Every structure is written in structure tokens, then in C-alpha cells.
Amino acid sequence: MKISTKGRYGLRAMIDMALYSEEETVSISSIAARQQISESYLEQLVAKLKKAGLVVSSRGAQGGYRLAKPAGEISVGDILRALEGSLDAVECPGLQEESGCETADFCVAKYVWKRINDSITKAVDDIDLSQLVEESRLVEKKSQNIENDHKAKTVRRESDEEINLFG
Amino acid sequence: MKISTKGRYGLRAMIDMALYSEEETVSISSIAARQQISESYLEQLVAKLKKAGLVVSSRGAQGGYRLAKPAGEISVGDILRALEGSLDAVECPGLQEESGCETADFCVAKYVWKRINDSITKAVDDIDLSQLVEESRLVEKKSQNIENDHKAKTVRRESDEEINLFG
DNA sequence: GTGAAATCCGAGTAAATTAGTCGGAAATAA
DNA sequence: TTATTTCCGACTAATTTACTCGGATTTCAC
Numbered sequence: 554m555k556i557s558t559k560g561r562y563g564l565r566a567m568i569d570m571a572l573y574s575e576e577e578t579v580s581i582s583s584i585a586a587r588q589q590i591s592e593s594y595l596e597q598l599v600a601k602l603k604k605a606g607l608v609v610s611s612r613g614a615q616g617g618y619r620l621a622k623p624a625g626e627i628s629v630g631d632i633l634r635a636l637e638g639s640l641d642a643v644e645c646p647g648l649q650e651e652s653g654c655e656t657a658d659f660c661v662a663k664y665v666w667k668r669i670n671d672s673i674t675k676a677v678d679d680i681d682l683s684q685l686v687e688e689s690r691l692v693e694k695k696s697q698n699i700e701n702d703h704k705a706k707t708v709r710r711e712s713d714e715e716i717n718l719f720g
Numbered sequence: 721m722k723i724s725t726k727g728r729y730g731l732r733a734m735i736d737m738a739l740y741s742e743e744e745t746v747s748i749s750s751i752a753a754r755q756q757i758s759e760s761y762l763e764q765l766v767a768k769l770k771k772a773g774l775v776v777s778s779r780g781a782q783g784g785y786r787l788a789k790p791a792g793e794i795s796v797g798d799i800l801r802a803l804e805g806s807l808d809a810v811e812c813p814g815l816q817e818e819s820g821c822e823t824a825d826f827c828v829a830k831y832v833w834k835r836i837n838d839s840i841t842k843a844v845d846d847i848d849l850s851q852l853v854e855e856s857r858l859v860e861k862k863s864q865n866i867e868n869d870h871k872a873k874t875v876r877r878e879s880d881e882e883i884n885l886f887g
Numbered sequence: 888g889t890g891a892a893a894t895c896c897g898a899g900t901a902a903a904t905t906a907g908t909c910g911g912a913a914a915t916a917a
Numbered sequence: 918t919t920a921t922t923t924c925c926g927a928c929t930a931a932t933t934t935a936c937t938c939g940g941a942t943t944t945c946a947c
């Protein structure tokens with residue numbers, strides 16, 4: 554019942570790309586360095602993201618990757634499904650019409666599986682990359698402000714917004 | 721990102737027990753037969769449920785298992801956690817205070833993991849065994865009615881209630 | 888045109904997890 | 918006393934995870 558390193562690293566890579574790929578392409582090696590992920594492993598993950606049409610690449614020196622669409626059009630669900638496959642916690646045949654499951658008619662566990670699946674789907678499809686990029690810039694700004702020790706009130710307001718968005 | 725056979729079989733076993741253990745204990749072998757689960761494997765699962773205090777046993781001939789508390793006091797979350805361990809899809813150290821994660825301050829992926837974890841927790845803790853027992857009796861009644869081909873309107877009303885409960 | 892920097896591609900692999908099986912000891916009702 | 922049942926630990930095959938590695942191909946910069 555865990556999201557594997559594929560999904561975990563892959564989402565971080567996509568956030569990284571969203572942050573850095575607006576003007577130029579970013580290389581696997583630069584993402585790997587920033588995110589502390591093995592380069593050769595990340596290569597595989599990005600290949601899946603490319604196959605799913607979430608990123609585009611340019612080969613050769615100075616090449617790299619960019620998002621294939623605006624960050625606002627890429628949901629966390631798109632990313633995780635590209636890397637992990639179906640996010641359904643239970644692939645219960647009883648949930649389909651004409652199921653192959655003999656006990657489906659009497660089995661009420663399927664309602665539980667459906668609820669869990671639906672709640673996961675909703676959670677991941679409600680967040681898109683642009684929200685995470687925004688949040689990321691907010692966090693960065695906040696830590697800068699704390700370092701500089703000024704504009705305390707502004708910081709507090711931004712922090713509240715963050716809670717509204719993700720709390 | 722899947723709930724394993726432990727959780728899947730185990731929940732079905734608990735529903736079965738809730739349906740049949742009100743008056744008498746039920747044996748592993750009878751659950752296994754009804755639910756089409758291997759007897760020796762089910763043994764292991766029920767041991768976990770017992771350890772978690774969800775069922776009690778009586779040994780020897782005519783022995784078996786019963787729920788340790790009323791069905792209404794046992795949530796699906798209790799059952800699945802007893803069998804699967806933590807249901808968190810990501811055990812992200814950045815979600816704890818004083819995390820060991822170096823990049824936690826800048827990592828916004830953690831908000832995603834928190835959301836997913838919370839939505840799963842809510843989904844499983846909102847359903848208890850008594851709801852599933854009720855639903856199960858409803859489904860059984862419905863199929864009896866369909867067989868007998870009468871009381872069609874009553875059936876339709878009950879079906880609507882079912883949708884309200886689990887839709 | 889040569890070299891360095893990149894993506895691209897497939898194969899291989901150690902470790903962990905899953906989904907069980909098996910054999911037998913201990914308890915208890917009939 | 919015997920059949921039924923829980924209880925317990927060890928074992929195992931298959932699958933999945935989390936990578937690594939070697940090399941082919943493309944393209945920019947000089």
C-alpha cells in the first residue's frame with residue numbers, strides 16, 4: 554500500500570522541471586543533482602513521463618527536458634499514473650459490469666474498495682503542478698525572509714494562504 | 721500502490737464473521753469455504769486480527785472466532801491497518817516535526833503525500849463493519865426479491881438507500 | 888569534423904515483499 | 918479418546934522494487 558520510489562522521485566522531478574524549465578531545457582543530471590536521485594534511475598522515470606506525453610525532450614549537447622504542456626494542465630494524478638500505473642488500491646473485478654468475479658453479487662467489500670479508489674483519485678487529480686510551483690516559490694520566499702529577518706507580517710499572511718491551499 | 725491479499729481477504733473474513741458470529745463462533749474452515757480463501761493462509765490473517773484485538777477465539781472442537789466488539793465499533797481502517805500496517809501511501813519523514821529529511825524545508829511534494837494519506841485515512845475510518853453488515857443483508861434481501869419477483873418498489877427504495885450510503 | 892554533452896535503449900541483478908504451503912503441538916467438546 | 922479446532926514457526930516460489938551498466942545515437946560548440 555505504498556507509492557514506490559518511481560512515483561515519489563518522479564513527482565519531485567516534475568516539480569523540479571516545472572520550476573526550472575520555463576526558459577531552458579533541464580538535463581537529467583541537473584535534476585538528479587538537485588533532487589539527490591540516482592541519474593541512471595531517474596533516466597528510466599523520465600522515459601515513462603515522456604511516453605505519457607508529460608514532458609518533451611531535445612537530444613544532444615545542451616539538450617534536456619521540458620514540460621510538454623503548461624504546469625496548470627498537468628495533475629499529480631497524471632504524473633503518478635504515468636509512473637506507477639493505475640492508482641487503484643484494489644483492482645476489484647466486481648466493480649466492473651459483467652465482472653468475472655463469482656461472488657461479486659454478494660460481496661460488499663467492493664463498496665469499500667470503490668470508496669478508497671475514488672478518494673485517492675480525487676486527491677491526486679485535484680492538485681496540479683502549477684499549484685505546487687506556486688507553493689514552492691512561496692516556501693522559498695519565506696525562508697529568504699526568515700534569513701533576512703524582515704517583512705514578518707507579509708510572511709505570516711503568505712503562510713496562512715499556504716495552509717488554506719493544502720491544509 | 722495496492723492493498724495486498726492480506727487486507728482484501730482479511731476484510732472479507734471480518735465481514736463474514738460479523739454476519740455469522742452473532743450467535744456462535746465461526747471456524748477458519750467455514751470462513752475459508754464461504755469466501756474461497758486458502759485455509760492455512762487465512763489462519764495467518766486471523767492471527768493478526770486477534771493480535772490487534774479485533775476478534776477473540778475459543779480453542780478446541782466447536783471452537784472458532786467471534787468479533788471482540790460490536791461491529792459498529794470496528795472500522796475498516798482498524799481492520800486494514802491490523803493486516804497491512806500503516807496505510808500511508810508515502811511515509812515521508814518531512815511530514816514529521818524534526819524530520820530527518822534534508823530537503824524537507826524546500827520539498828513541496830510532502831503536501832501531496834499528506835493529502836493522499838489523509839484522504840485514505842478518512843475513507844477507511846468513515847466505514848465500520850456494521851454498515852457493511854447492513855449493506856450485506858440488503859443485498860441478500862434484494863437478490864431474494866428478484867428471485868421471487870415481487871415487492872419491486874420496496875426493492876427500488878432500498879437500492880436508493882444503498883446508493884446514498886456508498887455512492 | 889571532432890569531442891563533449893546529452894538523450895535513448897535494453898539487459899541484468901540483489902534485496903525485499905507477497906502469497907502462500909506445511910508439519911505439528913496444544914486445547915477442548917462430544 | 919478421538920475428532921475438531923486454534924496456535925505457532927519455518928519454509929518457499931514467484932513477483933516486484935530499486936536500482937546499475939554498457940553502449941548506441943544525436944546534436945551543439947569549437
